[in-house]
Amino acid sequence: MGHAPRRDSELLRPSRVYYHTFGCKANQYDTERMRQEAEARGSDTVSSWSEADVCVVNTCTVTNQADADARRFIRRLNREVPGVRVVVAGCSAALRAGDYRTMDGVTAVVEGQDPVAVSAAVTSRPVLLELRSSLDRIDTEPVGGELLRRRAGASRGWLKVQDGCDRKCSFCATRLARGPARSRSPEEVVAEARVLSTAHPELVVTGIHIGHYGRDLDPPWTLARLVALLLERVPGVRFRLGSVEATEVDDDLLGVLAGAGGWLARHLHMPLQSGSDPVLRRMRRWHTREQYRRRVLEIVDRVGDMGLGADIITGFPGETDEDHASTRALVEELPFTYLHVFPFSPRDGTVAADLDHPVPQRVAGERSRELRDLARAKGAAYRAGRAGQGARVVVEGRGATALTGDYLRVDVPRPCPDGTSPALRDGILGSRRGHLYIAWPRRLPSN
Numbered sequence: 001m002g003h004a005p006r007r008d009s010e011l012l013r014p015s016r017v018y019y020h021t022f023g024c025k026a027n028q029y030d031t032e033r034m035r036q037e038a039e040a041r042g043s044d045t046v047s048s049w050s051e052a053d054v055c056v057v058n059t060c061t062v063t064n065q066a067d068a069d070a071r072r073f074i075r076r077l078n079r080e081v082p083g084v085r086v087v088v089a090g091c092s093a094a095l096r097a098g099d100y101r102t103m104d105g106v107t108a109v110v111e112g113q114d115p116v117a118v119s120a121a122v123t124s125r126p127v128l129l130e131l132r133s134s135l136d137r138i139d140t141e142p143v144g145g146e147l148l149r150r151r152a153g154a155s156r157g158w159l160k161v162q163d164g165c166d167r168k169c170s171f172c173a174t175r176l177a178r179g180p181a182r183s184r185s186p187e188e189v190v191a192e193a194r195v196l197s198t199a200h201p202e203l204v205v206t207g208i209h210i211g212h213y214g215r216d217l218d219p220p221w222t223l224a225r226l227v228a229l230l231l232e233r234v235p236g237v238r239f240r241l242g243s244v245e246a247t248e249v250d251d252d253l254l255g256v257l258a259g260a261g262g263w264l265a266r267h268l269h270m271p272l273q274s275g276s277d278p279v280l281r282r283m284r285r286w287h288t289r290e291q292y293r294r295r296v297l298e299i300v301d302r303v304g305d306m307g308l309g310a311d312i313i314t315g316f317p318g319e320t321d322e323d324h325a326s327t328r329a330l331v332e333e334l335p336f337t338y339l340h341v342f343p344f345s346p347r348d349g350t351v352a353a354d355l356d357h358p359v360p361q362r363v364a365g366e367r368s369r370e371l372r373d374l375a376r377a378k379g380a381a382y383r384a385g386r387a388g389q390g391a392r393v394v395v396e397g398r399g400a401t402a403l404t405g406d407y408l409r410v411d412v413p414r415p416c417p418d419g420t421s422p423a424l425r426d427g428i429l430g431s432r433r434g435h436l437y438i439a440w441p442r443r444l445p446s447n
């Protein structure tokens, strides 16, 4: 009886929207574009799902588990926020739209990342929408002529320079979901970096395969040229490269990194996946163990001490004890400061999901633990060596931690005397019970 008037008033007020993102930085960037577009159409963003009329779930499909996590999250939303409208978008929605359409509470499925389609779904009446985003236009054009202005609630901003990937790694579904590599124009990237720089002292150059930036442009561009342009045109901001393949850190990019005086963070995250050639071949990676090894040693030789990370998959089908030992030996040799190690988890529809000789989960898990322990020890040694040295940091979150150029997250025991606004701050690293912290130099008298 009392429901009809309440619905009418609901139609008059803007939707209150809660956003939840699974997956990588590129996905987080996409969510910000969706949020900005929906806010431009009059919706309000809320920080708790219990206050929301609509929840946008931006999904990831890197493994079957990632798909299952998104479905579990939507079921939980339905239980905890009865009546909420759920808009599903992102990579998993692109490949498994049918799975989501039949779920309770789902009122729209956007097969991809199109922010205009998501905002239309957010602000439309609760009917089932089927919006297919065109892979050709996703995020290669500014939203409604606008650029992303900020990443809500974060000190560091994400600057997405391309989408998609032309490689064919046998375990990867991201490529299937995101389509071929498509670069934004250098002018558009610089324009967006300028806008984002008013809110973020550090910008992370991100995408799905940034090492191929510009190959599809006419005339072609390179990542090295793009980064050099950003450093020149957007001064006072620290840039950081997102994940980039070791074999695609060419001499030009290395020259920019070595000569940027810290304005391009001394940090590279270069996926390795395996340190064994037979496994790399089955993964359909294009590089050998030795090519990766040689490039990393050349980079460190030229740049010096730096943050160095990698992704590794253990227990890939057919991985033997010898293969694992080869990966372990490479990890021991190279100066990694951290690793992201995961046991292999198949993703339906990929070549790897159908490979013979699966490795038992227990074995894959043990190999992961072993490599993580090794990475932890290497990281601790690197951190210990940094104590007493200077660092330029970005203070994060509520001011309790900060991030150095070489990707060390350190404690902030005392607020910076120069204030709390997001900015790059110089300090000295100290060490207490194995934890690094940043100490601020005394402020000098102004005269």
Ligand code: SF4
Pocket: 165, 166, 167, 168, 169, 172, 173, 174, 175, 208, 209
């Ligand atoms: S390089 Fe390989 S793992 Fe990375 S996005 Fe492309 S296909 Fe996937």
